[in-house]
Amino acid sequence: MDLFVQGVSHHYGDLQALDAIDLQVKGGQILALIGPSGCGKSTLLGIMGGMLQPTEGDVVAAGVPPADSLNPFTYIFQDFALLPWRSVAGNVALALEHHRLDRAERTARIEAALVLTGLRDFAAALPRQLSGGMRQRVGIARAVAVRPAILFLDEPLSALDAQTRELLLEDLLAIWQREATTAVYVTHNLDEAVRVADRIAVLSRRPGRIKQVMPVEIPRSERGDARHAADLAALHAQLWDLIRGEAAVADRELADG
């Protein structure tokens, strides 16, 4: 499925968060959204997945979601958003319970999602017993279980420590290696963007505008190769150039400015 963001602006009261955003998410591709803090990345992601009504403009999806997709637009949250009173399997089940599925298929989906995220042995554990990395794995399993057409990730790794982040990023890349995924990946981490994305959209500071959309030409699976290191470093530097000035100004802005 493709997604088209058309002339989207958003205001929170007097505060303008987004200004005339035009953007396309291409089916089978991962689009990274980067920009200085407070520039409206989360707002844009919310609008794209239908969780927030934009003040102006609209978002259009083209194509039909796959037949087995229960929830075409699915989020993975920065704070995991797990129900603390449900077990790991119960949290995954939450996304399936209100769909007409026979018991066998429901169990199969849960099982497959837990296996994919390495949570099989933790099915009965409660969220409070899990580390941050494992909690986010539950968030990923829950999203995988509904077979989304488009996945929205809002800084999925930023609540984790550096090592866990690296491990989980590798797992995500492995999952996306296996099955072509359409996703929008919000991050403030340029490294993550460069490793994950097919295209990187750079937002300006608030009110967020699209500053540039940069393709990453090197195939995702080859980005670890040494021969591409220089190209990726150059891309990283280019992105940093784009963002640096904005970030410095954004950092000095008053929150209610």
Add this chain to the structure above:
Amino acid sequence: MAEETGQTPVPFRGGGFQPGARRWAPWAAFAAIIAGWQLASSTGLLPPLIMPSPYEVVLALGHLAASGDLTEHVGASLSRIAWGWSIGTLAGLGVGFAMGIWSLARSAGIPVVAALFPIPKIALLPLLILWLGIDEAPKIATIALGVFFPTVIGTYSAVDNVPRSLIRMAQSFNLPNPAIVWKVILPGAMPGILAAFRITSSIALILLVAAEMIGAEFGIGSFILAAGNLMQTDQLVAGVVLLSILGLTISFVLGRVEAWLLNWR
């Protein structure tokens, strides 16, 4: 060696200020109080007319139990508090949830609750007797009213405290609204609701005794009042002990319910 090189151990300054649990301490405290009380009575420090000894209280309880009056009084009180608390709680949960979820219910409800909550509900008993007769109904209604308002307030604040991020998550997975209420809001509000239960159960106990003192043939409250009028302090204190036991039992049951429903915390 250490002295020669000027080495000294770093003095330990942490620890303390961490009250823990001592299993025997509660029993010891009770035993000490009762022993002190018995001692004061036996030595004549406490005249029997003013305060009976623990032994006499136990005797009085024994007589009450033997004559069958105990079951009658405690039974009457238990049924009133059970009905009154349940009705008030169910209604309060319903209204509290409505106020936690819908703007209209909240905007209309908050001022009404604010106006009615401060009225000591026992003041309504005479009116309720006029409306409902002199039977059980006005006593149950008084307790229910007293329980209703704190339950409403506790419930809608508990609903407010359910993280919005969880509700947005549920919406993002297209959960229908009833499922969101049942699977996300209700369990998320449970800690606050159970905290309200602790408050409403003690309010119910107070109103029970007050209502029974105003007019009832049976019940712990009327029993205490009658004993007071006859200056039977042993019976009176026996009644008070019954209330303490009733309160402890309620709080024990609530503790169990909390441990069971909130085992995820």
